Amino acid sequence: MRTALFITCLADALFPEVGKATVRVLERLGQDVEFPAEQTCCGQMHVNTGYQKQALPLVKRFAEVFEPYDAIVAPSASCVGSVRHQHAMIAKRFGSPGLAGRVEAVAAKTYELSEFLVDVLGVTDVGAYFPHRVTYHPTCHSMRMLRVGDRPIKLLQAVDALELVELPAADQCCGFGGTFAIKNADTSTAMLADKMHNVLATGAEICTAGDSSCLMHIGGGLSRLRAGAKTVHLAQILAATREEPMVLGRAERQAEVHAGPEAVL
Amino acid sequence: MNPPVTLGIPTVPPTSPRGVGNLRGEDRFPAAARRTLADTQLRRNLGKATTTIRSKRAQVVAELPDWEELREAGRQLKVHTMAHLADYLVQLESAVTARGGIVHWARDAIEANEIVIDLVRGKGMDEVVKIKSMATQEIGLNEALAEAGVAALETDLAELIVQLGHDKPSHILVPAIHRNRAEIREIFLREMADVDAGLTDEPVALAAAARQHLRRKFLSAKVAISGANFGIAETGTLGVVESEGNGRMCLTLPETLITVMGIEKLVPRWQDLEVFLQLLPRSSTGERMNPYTSMWTGVTPGDGPQEFHLILLDNGRTAVLADAEGRDALNCIRCSACLNVCPVYERTGGHAYGSVYPGPIGAILSPQLTGIEDNASLPYASSLCGACYDVCPVKINIPEILVHLRAKHTETYAAEHRLPSAEASAMAAAAWVMSDPKRWTLALRSGRLGRILGRKRDAIGDVPLPLAKQWTDARDLARPPKQTFRDWWAAEHGGDR
Numbered sequence: 001m002r003t004a005l006f007i008t009c010l011a012d013a014l015f016p017e018v019g020k021a022t023v024r025v026l027e028r029l030g031q032d033v034e035f036p037a038e039q040t041c042c043g044q045m046h047v048n049t050g051y052q053k054q055a056l057p058l059v060k061r062f063a064e065v066f067e068p069y070d071a072i073v074a075p076s077a078s079c080v081g082s083v084r085h086q087h088a089m090i091a092k093r094f095g096s097p098g099l100a101g102r103v104e105a106v107a108a109k110t111y112e113l114s115e116f117l118v119d120v121l122g123v124t125d126v127g128a129y130f131p132h133r134v135t136y137h138p139t140c141h142s143m144r145m146l147r148v149g150d151r152p153i154k155l156l157q158a159v160d161a162l163e164l165v166e167l168p169a170a171d172q173c174c175g176f177g178g179t180f181a182i183k184n185a186d187t188s189t190a191m192l193a194d195k196m197h198n199v200l201a202t203g204a205e206i207c208t209a210g211d212s213s214c215l216m217h218i219g220g221g222l223s224r225l226r227a228g229a230k231t232v233h234l235a236q237i238l239a240a241t242r243e244e245p246m247v248l249g250r251a252e253r254q255a256e257v258h259a260g261p262e263a264v265l
Numbered sequence: 266m267n268p269p270v271t272l273g274i275p276t277v278p279p280t281s282p283r284g285v286g287n288l289r290g291e292d293r294f295p296a297a298a299r300r301t302l303a304d305t306q307l308r309r310n311l312g313k314a315t316t317t318i319r320s321k322r323a324q325v326v327a328e329l330p331d332w333e334e335l336r337e338a339g340r341q342l343k344v345h346t347m348a349h350l351a352d353y354l355v356q357l358e359s360a361v362t363a364r365g366g367i368v369h370w371a372r373d374a375i376e377a378n379e380i381v382i383d384l385v386r387g388k389g390m391d392e393v394v395k396i397k398s399m400a401t402q403e404i405g406l407n408e409a410l411a412e413a414g415v416a417a418l419e420t421d422l423a424e425l426i427v428q429l430g431h432d433k434p435s436h437i438l439v440p441a442i443h444r445n446r447a448e449i450r451e452i453f454l455r456e457m458a459d460v461d462a463g464l465t466d467e468p469v470a471l472a473a474a475a476r477q478h479l480r481r482k483f484l485s486a487k488v489a490i491s492g493a494n495f496g497i498a499e500t501g502t503l504g505v506v507e508s509e510g511n512g513r514m515c516l517t518l519p520e521t522l523i524t525v526m527g528i529e530k531l532v533p534r535w536q537d538l539e540v541f542l543q544l545l546p547r548s549s550t551g552e553r554m555n556p557y558t559s560m561w562t563g564v565t566p567g568d569g570p571q572e573f574h575l576i577l578l579d580n581g582r583t584a585v586l587a588d589a590e591g592r593d594a595l596n597c598i599r600c601s602a603c604l605n606v607c608p609v610y611e612r613t614g615g616h617a618y619g620s621v622y623p624g625p626i627g628a629i630l631s632p633q634l635t636g637i638e639d640n641a642s643l644p645y646a647s648s649l650c651g652a653c654y655d656v657c658p659v660k661i662n663i664p665e666i667l668v669h670l671r672a673k674h675t676e677t678y679a680a681e682h683r684l685p686s687a688e689a690s691a692m693a694a695a696a697w698v699m700s701d702p703k704r705w706t707l708a709l710r711s712g713r714l715g716r717i718l719g720r721k722r723d724a725i726g727d728v729p730l731p732l733a734k735q736w737t738d739a740r741d742l743a744r745p746p747k748q749t750f751r752d753w754w755a756a757e758h759g760g761d762r
Contacts, residue, residue, distance in 0.1 A: 007750050009699065013709050014743045016750035035754045037706075041699040048649060050671030051692040057700035086668075144651035173608045177648025184646060185735035186299045190308075190612040191648070192739065220740030223724045 003031050004066055006074040006110065008212070009041035015212045021239035022075045022113060025126055028241075029117070033073075039065045044082035047090060049179045056094045059087045063099070063106045071120060072110040075235045077142030077210045080112040085145060112142065113235055114151040114210060125158035129242040135167040135204035136234075137195070137218065139211040143171060152210055152234055159237060165202045169194070176217035192221045199229055205248070207231050278583035279373065280636040286374040286405040286580070287433070288635050290619010293642040298609075298617040307443050311614050314442045315605045321551025322602060322656070328553070329543070338540045340660040343596035346531055347586060353498040353531050354577065360501025364563020366573040373580045374404035377525060380576055381406060381490065382413045384523055390415065390488050396505060396512040397421035398492025399437060399599055400525045400578055402621040403634075406490070417490065418482050420511040422475050429456035435615030435623065437601040438549050443614050446471060479511065489515035489570070493526040494598070495541065496575075499534045502562040503575065506545060506555045516559050522570035527578050529586075529595040541598060544658035548600035581634035590669040594629045596659045601626075603653035603663060609646055618643060625653035629666040637674050638681075644670035709749045 003026065011018045026033045043058030062083065066072045074080050084107045091100040117123050136156060142148045156164050175181065175191025195218055199207045205228075209215050212233055219231035230248065240246040281288055290297055301307060326332050346353060358368045371377035385393055393410070395401065395417050407417045407428075419428045423441040427434050430452045434440030441449070450466040457478050464474055491512065495504040503524055505512050516522060532541065546555040564573050586592050604610045604624030615623030620631035620640065628647055632640035644667045653663040678686060685693070698704045725742035727734075736742060748756075 009705075012750045014745060016746050016748060016753055019750040020753065035751070035758070037751055037755070038702045040702055040705045043696075043699075046692055046696060048668055048671070049688070049692060050644075050668075050673075050675035051689065051696070052672045054692055054696035057696065061700060140648070140650035140652075144655055171652070173648045173650035173652070175608070175648060177650070180645065180648045182735040184295050184298065184609075185738060186295065186302050187609055187613055187646070188648070189739040190302050191608050194612075216743055217740065220724075220736070220742060223741040224726070224739060 001031075001070045002068065003033050003071045003073060004069040005033050005035050006039060006042075006062075006066065006072050006079070007035065008074055008076045008079045010216070011075060011212050014216070015233070018075050018212055018233040018235050021233065021235040022073065024239040025113075025117070025128075025235060026073065028239075029121055029123060029126060031121075034069070036065050036069075042079045042082045042087075043090070044079060044086065045178055047082065047086050052090055053094050055086075055090050059090045059103060060095065060099060062087065063091075063103045066106050066110070067102065070109065071116065072106070073113060073116045074110065075113045075210070075233060076212060077112045077139055077146050077148060078213055080110055080115075081141040081145035083107050083110045112146055112148060112210060113238075114142075114148050114155055115146065117155060117238075118151040124154045126155065126238050128158075128162075128238045128240055129160040129245060130237045130240045131161035131245075132206050132248065133163045133165060133202075133204045134206045134208055134237065135165050135199060135202040136170070137167055137174065137199070137207055137209040137214065138170055139209050139214045140173050142210045148210070155234070155238060156208070160242070162237070165204050167202055167204075167207075168198045170198075172198075174214050174218050176214050178213070181217060188217075192217060196221050196225065196227065200227060204229060206237075208234050208237055210234050278579075278587050279581070280584045280639075281403075281581035281634045282373050282375060283635075283639070285378070285409075286403055287621045288403060288581075288631050289639050290617075292619065294613075294617060294619070294646040295642065297619060298613040298646070301614045301617045302612060304614075306445070307614050308612060310443055310445045311611055314439065315611045318439075318551055318605045322548060322605065325547045325551055325553055329547070335540060335543055336658055336660050339544050339598075339658055340596065342532065342537050342540060343598075343659050344593070346533055347529065347592060347595055349533075350528065350531065350586065353533055354528060356498040357496055357501060357531060358577075360498065361563055361573075361575050362501075364501050366501065366563040366575055369574060369576045371525075371576050371578050371580070374578075377404050377576050377578050377580070378406055378409035380574075381523055381525070382409060382415070384521070384574055385410070385415050385488055386413070388488055388521055392416045392418065392482075392486065393488045393490050394418050394420050394482055394486040394515050394519065395424075396489070396491040396507070396515045397424045397440070398490070398525065399621060400492045400527050401490060402434060403527075404525070404578065404580060406525070418479075418486075420479050420483070420515060421507070422472060422509055422511070425475055425479070426452060429453065433616060434621060436604060437599050437622065437624070437626075438604075439601075443616070483511075483514045483518055486515075486519050488521045488523065489519040490523045490525070491515060493524050493530050494545070495538060496526050496531050497533075497535050497538070498531055500562060502535065502560050504538070504558065504560045506542070507557045507559075508550065508552075508555055510557050513557050513559050516561060517569045519570055521572040521574070522561075523574045523576065525576045525578055527580070528582050529597075545598055545600050548598075548602040548656065548658040581636075584636075585630075585633040588633065588673075591629065591633050591666050591673075593661045594626070594633055594666060596661055597626050597630065598659060599626075600658055602656040602658065606652040606656050607647075608650060608652070609648065613646075618646065625663045625667075626661070629661075629663055629670060632670055632674075637670060637677055641674045641678075644668075644674060706749075706751060709751070 043055035046055035175188040181188040215231040426441040436442040446466040610624040
């Protein structure tokens with residue numbers, strides 16, 4: 001099976017640790033992961049902000065780049081959701097005849113990380129070790145667009161030494177919503193405040209999720225509050241092992257934490 | 266070639282006219298929301314009310330093993346009806362007429378208000394009683410009647426609270442959801458001439474005070490005005506579902522009944538209510554069945570109103586129907602389940618939307634009824650979390666229509682302006698960069714500014730730049746890493762793959 005990593009533009013630019021962790025997990029499970037460097041972005045930002053036509057070259061590029069692979073894996077439910085639910089619409093509306101069919105074929109083999117692990121590889125115990133108190137935020141697009149259900153929970157429950165605590169009002173949006181956080185910053189902040197309140201109420205050290213975008217939002221808020229709790233992508237938890245544990249330090253000096261992606265001092 | 270003769274028939278269906286009705290707010294959503302978000306009492310009231318009603322709904326929905334089949338049936342019935350709306354409307358008109366009712370066609374709010382005013386004046390009345398109705402709120406009927414010297418008395422408890430408070434409704438089903446009982450007590454003491462000065466804020470006491478206040482009006486009113494939840498094409502029957510019985514009083518006691526019904530409230534057959542009367546109460550009040558379901562067909566000699574007028578209201582609905590991507594907004598049965606689950610609505614409340622239709626359904630309905638440019642900020646008043654789509658009893662894909670309307674807005678803007686907006690330019694630039702991996706790689710490597718900004722604690726704090734400030738007012742920004750993923754991969758794997 002030829003497996004390609006779709007890193008997503010956000011993780012490529014800001015959260016490379018998430019990409020490295022995804023590769024590490026997949027390789028540990030025997031996958032030979034490839035990274036086609038011609039990939040860029042799924043185009044969701046354009047579609048969701050109202051610039052559908054500008055998304056066409058991105059949609060077309062995605063199909064062309066990933067067509068040769070048997071499976072495409074991305075550490076983001078939101079971007080996979082865009083591939084599955086928006087690409088065909090853009091292709092039909094603006095693309096040349098035939099593009100929609102190609103786009104749909106690629107979308108059908110594009111998976112969010114937890115889907116790929118549980119459904120394609122049939123694994124829930126990925127051999128991870130993460131001795132921390134963790135709460136899981138189901139991002140809107142993983143919960144409602146992809147319906148990943150309890151796959152991430154099953155993966156987390158199988159992690160050695162991890163203490164999983166339930167997040168109150170977990171199904172409520174964190175308020176990110178792409179350009180929503182900028183266009184409706186006050187409303188977004190009000191939603192974020194409630195999400196942070198619930199995260200902190202769990203007493204968890206770590207809030208995890210399957211999307212770097214939502215984690216960037218929640219993590220950015222927690223970092224501003226100097227709240228102590230941090231956000232870490234699901235892939236990073238699954239990548240950590242006894243031999244190569246993930247070291248959590250001060251939030252401000254955190255290599256893997258979403259509030260500050262890389263320690264450089 | 267000569268232009269085609271249209272005989273006054275508009276080629277593009279008209280939207281709801283400006284200057285009348287309650288579909289347009291004074292401010293854009295972000296500004297209005299900023300104001301309502303600052304009202305901590307409002308946020309507490311709303312948070313409490315929506316949380317309660319959400320869990321009630323979830324409970325009664327879980328009781329039905331065939332809930333998903335019911336939703337699908339509701340969706341299909343609505344899609345079918347909209348596809349044959351013209352035929353069913355004519356069928357409804359002849360069925361109502363055959364049973365002694367009088368049908369009026371109103372292209373917009375202005376025509377509908379004029380018809381009602383003429384009818385009320387024709388009866389020589391200066392007071393009418395009203396059943397809570399979204400259609401009459403939409404067209405601003407109460408305001409139009411007041412201008413014509415007619416007092417319209419709202420008889421639904423929550424609508425009465427809004428009216429007495431000189432306020433606007435903030436929810437489709439619970440128009441006074443933004444008020445708590447202490448505030449309601451104060452409004453009653455201030456505005457009800459006949460109220461007991463010792464009134465407490467116990468819900469039972471408040472309801473009793475309203476009941477006493479209204480009873481006299483029910484008995485004296487000669488004309489009642491209602492909306493309709495359903496109009497059945499097959500039989501000409503109109504239906505109203507409610508909880509308090511005030512509707513039943515209005516529908517049965519006065520001599521004349523005037524019903525204003527949006528043309529999309531149509532269902533083809535009596536049997537179709539089997540589906541909708543299961544979907545609606547469970548979705549709206551979280552009840553298995555609503556307490557009062559009133560149905561009437563034309564006029565029945567010696568029983569109920571002896572004169573019945575049905576006003577069929579367009580007011581932009583045909584324009585919505587003309588948009589294949591947006592028309593499902595007309596399938597709405599006004600249950601307000603989408604409001605109750607919406608994380609935006611729960612925090613901003615209904616007034617921020619500026620229209621009588623707030624929340625997710627309002628964000629897709631109002632801009633279509635008025636034309637996108639008059640409510641351009643509403644399709645963006647959503648994080649696209651999708652909770653609304655999950656609960657909609659007729660499965661309206663609200664997030665998809667929001668995205669469609671955002672595109673409609675940017676395309677309308679581009680067509681009307683010679684220069685692209687700053688946002689459009691930024692989006693075009695981003696697409697240009699992202700559509701080429703070389704340009705994308707270069708752009709990533711040039712992200713040095715962020716690294717300097719975030720040097721102190723590896724997170725970027727307050728940045729006084731226009732767009733960034735919206736973010737950094739409350740959140741730190743991630744500091745760009747030294748090495749992007751693709752550079753790491755290239756270094757590790759030597760080359761592209």
